[in-house]
Amino acid sequence: MPHLQEILPKLVSSLAARSDRGSVATYIPELAKVDPTKFGIAVATLAGSVVAAGNADELFSIQSISKVFTLALALGKCGDMLWTRVGREPSGNRFNSIVQLEYEKGVPRNPFVNAGALVVTDSLLAGHEPREVIGEILRFVRFLADDDTISVNRAVAASEQSTASRNMALAHYMHSFGNLQHAPQRVLGTYVHHCAIDMNCRQLAAAGLFLAAGGRNPLTGHSVISPLRARRINALMLTCGHYDASGDFAFRVGIPSKSGVGGGILGIVPGVASVAVWSPGLDSSGNSHLGTIALEELVQAMDWSVFAPRAHA
CATH class of the missing domain: 3.40.710.10 (DD-peptidase/beta-lactamase superfamily)
Structure with a gap:
């Protein structure tokens, strides 16, 4: 071989x-x-x-690859209760689609589409400030890679947040169904920062x-x-x-x-x-x-x- x-x-x-x-x-x-x-x-x-x-x-x-690490953290905090808020099925739609959320009452299909990752991020925010959660995610990734030099690219995070209207719409829509427990702005801010890890x-x-x-x-x-x-x-x-x-x-x-x-x-x-x-x-x-x-x-x-x-x- x-x-x-x-x-x-x-x-x-x-x-x-x-x-x-x-x-x-x-x-x-x-x-x-x-x-x-x-x-x-x-x-x-x-x-x-x-x-x-x-x-x-x-x-x-790394963008959406960060969703693997946030899912691992969220399951450690919430266990299988997380699956009452987000599904485990393929979506068949674009990663930022809002279509299925309407039919499925604000519950995203899986944790890797943007809507699902926002719910996962929301679960990590429970009782914490966004900067604390971003720090926790960063420490986890550094621990896994055994590399303390890994950091968030602030320019990418700011760039992503400035053009995040569709993700904000997803967050507001899920918030209207009660499936986002924190203010959409706080959830989205945390989300774009973990996606901006370099x-x-x-x-x-x-x-x-x-x-x-x-x-x-x-x-x-x-x-x-x-x-x-x-x-x-x-x-x-x-x-x-x-x-x-x-x-x-x-x-x-x-x-x-x-x-x-x-x-x-x-x-x-x-x-x-x-x-x-x-x-x-x-x-x-x-x-x-x-x-x-x-x-x-x-x-x-x-x-x-x-x-x-x-x-x-």
């Missing part, structure tokens, strides 16, 4: 020659400034090695390792979440992590993953590794175009899939 040290540089080289790179997210002005030719990838294994290639050390806005591929791959290791940190052995909770978060990533393209991504790639409009994707190979890929150009569903192609080629080369008889490190 080919080794990661051979595969990743080849992936970077082959994708660099492609002209179909997608389009950067222009509706957030700061993200519109990102160079669309950038591409980075890193794989962190349970054995403790990290293999990276391309622009793997360059920081990018990480590189190495840091993000390391932060995702606990989901590949049944909820524990494989490098320290410390428990982060229960094995059952890790399995369920992975299930939601597989079925809902790419919005209305989740089914196609599962068909093509076959591992739990979560995308962000900053161009990042976090992929989990249970029992084996965590993968982070970054390419800023997005497809029509808001997922990294070349990042998806890279993960598809990587899992095929490594024989990684939750649907395969076994995965290989």
